[in-house]
Amino acid sequence: MEAKCLSGKETAKQLTQRIQQRVHSFASRENRVPKLAVILVGDDPASAVYVRSKHKLSSKIGIDFELHTLPDTISQKELLEIIRTLNDDSRCDAILVQLPLPPHIDSNTVLLAIDPIKDVDCFHPENIGRLWTKTGVIAPCTPAGIMELLRSYNIPIEGKHAIVIGRSNIVGKPMAALLLHVNATITIAHSKTKNLSNLCRTADILVAAIGKPAFVTSDFIKPGAVVIDVGMNRIDSVDADSCWFQPESPIKDSLEQKGHALIGDVHPNDVRSVASWYTPVPGGVGPMTVAMLMENTVSLAEYRNRRQ
Numbered sequence: 001m002e003a004k005c006l007s008g009k010e011t012a013k014q015l016t017q018r019i020q021q022r023v024h025s026f027a028s029r030e031n032r033v034p035k036l037a038v039i040l041v042g043d044d045p046a047s048a049v050y051v052r053s054k055h056k057l058s059s060k061i062g063i064d065f066e067l068h069t070l071p072d073t074i075s076q077k078e079l080l081e082i083i084r085t086l087n088d089d090s091r092c093d094a095i096l097v098q099l100p101l102p103p104h105i106d107s108n109t110v111l112l113a114i115d116p117i118k119d120v121d122c123f124h125p126e127n128i129g130r131l132w133t134k135t136g137v138i139a140p141c142t143p144a145g146i147m148e149l150l151r152s153y154n155i156p157i158e159g160k161h162a163i164v165i166g167r168s169n170i171v172g173k174p175m176a177a178l179l180l181h182v183n184a185t186i187t188i189a190h191s192k193t194k195n196l197s198n199l200c201r202t203a204d205i206l207v208a209a210i211g212k213p214a215f216v217t218s219d220f221i222k223p224g225a226v227v228i229d230v231g232m233n234r235i236d237s238v239d240a241d242s243c244w245f246q247p248e249s250p251i252k253d254s255l256e257q258k259g260h261a262l263i264g265d266v267h268p269n270d271v272r273s274v275a276s277w278y279t280p281v282p283g284g285v286g287p288m289t290v291a292m293l294m295e296n297t298v299s300l301a302e303y304r305n306r307r308q
């Protein structure tokens with residue numbers, strides 16, 4: 001039987017409506033809307049695309065979006081100064097520094113400079129500690145979006161074996177924490193894991209966050225597993241014999257029309273024939289991540305207000 005689609009696009013739409021209502025109530029209580037400040041350094045094309053989608057959704061929801069576009073020649077000191085100004089801005093609820101940063105800037109130093117109460121990515125060590133101890137207000141956007149997607153489709157998690165491939169601070173590690181909190185048994189696999197495909201075939205829930213196009217093939221997937229694809233790999237061409245797409249595939253259309261296409265970490269054909277549920281790329285995890293950034297912004301605004 002063909003696997004069913006976990007539509008991030010549809011779920012994000014519903015989530016967006018709920019966030020909009022929270023923004024309305026916040027605005028009528030506080031006489032202002034929540035404000036998200038985003039710092040974009042340099043001209044990484046993928047980052048520019050992500051920031052544009054964040055801007056678009058903020059405008060739709062009615063969140064004040066303050067964009068700081070900075071040249072990649074900016075010094076670390078100047079960048080830290082901008083963060084300090086935003087920390088002190090009483091109207092700014094949430095700060096996001098788009099990663100990656102240019103090599104002359106130390107990401108850890110920059111992320112540490114963000115006031116934890118405004119750390120909308122939940123990347124500050126204080127917030128990571130709060131995440132693992134369940135004492136925080138928010139969770140990192142991508143894993144939180146995935147949890148919301150699983151919840152909205154009533155996917156059972158308790159007692160299941162969940163394998164997360166990838167151990168990044170942005171996705172792999174916080175994903176493991178959130179799955180653990182709802183009583184999954186967790187394995188984090190990575191590039192040095194032995195017999196990766198055999199191990200992954202023991203997963204009831206498989207989360208792929210590796211950054212390699214179509215890396216997870218049918219031999220990684222237990223029949224009936226739930227497969228979450230975090231990958232967003234841009235490709236400019238595809239081998240004629242790679243069979244990544246069906247004849248009427250959007251990947252093929254995109255390649256022909258735009259000259260590039262997005263491919264997940266999971267083989268798009270294989271997953272449909274083996275899994276029970278899967279997230280498409282695009283239209284799966286991506287829209288959930290952006291919607292969750294909006295939710296985190298509102299949660300931080302509400303939390304800061306309650307504390308004042």
Ligand code: GUN
Pocket residue numbers: 096097098099100121141142170
């Ligand atoms: N770059 C890729 N993903 C992310 C993210 O979730 N947050 C930030 N700040 N930068 C990113």
